[in-house]
Amino acid sequence: MYRILLALSCLCVAACNPANATAELAASEKAVAAFHASANAGKFDDIYFGSADEMQNSADIVEFEEFLGVVQRKLGNAGKSSQQGWRVNYGNGATLIVLNMQTKYAKGDAVETFTFKSSSKGPMLVGYNIQSQALIMN
Template structure:
């Protein structure tokens, strides 16, 4: 009986973690959709304002807006974003979800890397990186 109870508890913990992981991943994916919508609408200040303090320490609001304006001017709006790799890292401080997207813009392509701190069903942007040779060549 005790062995059965141990197996049952292990399965319950695994299922709880799996559901939690799926919810955290879904929360981060929703934020990527919001990011792209705000990007397309030129709401760069809103993206910056909603990001985590750690993100905002990397650049001033004006620097971020200027960068995003350059990206949009050169590459255009997002036409398609296909999620590639994802990674969830758990620590005592919370969960970090990293997502990679192969993104097609109106005037080029790039690989976007997003980092989100996730707590419950809420994800907050902590990192963003765009690699695009089209951005450099235009």
């Protein structure tokens, strides 16, 4: 019994390899920069069709484009974005990376939360949340 518990413990530690988390985090930070670049260029459909099925199932393309269009109209282009926190969750055969970003837009600041799913193609957007007083007030 002791050997089985030891083997399972080693397997759990190997699955939560900090090196993997670091690589996942770096790839997700690049994906945030790509998201902002595409949004600034008005390529909302590129973001949508490059996202994970979970994201596409939560909204159709028209709703998604309208939402990002409102963000761009009210806040302008995204500028400097700095990470405020992150976490990596391993479970059910999937790796989820959540990044909390502070982003300066042309017309105000925003706190954004990006959720990515690890895939063989790289991080795929699963969820996006933006909070900004300027988004409401403008």
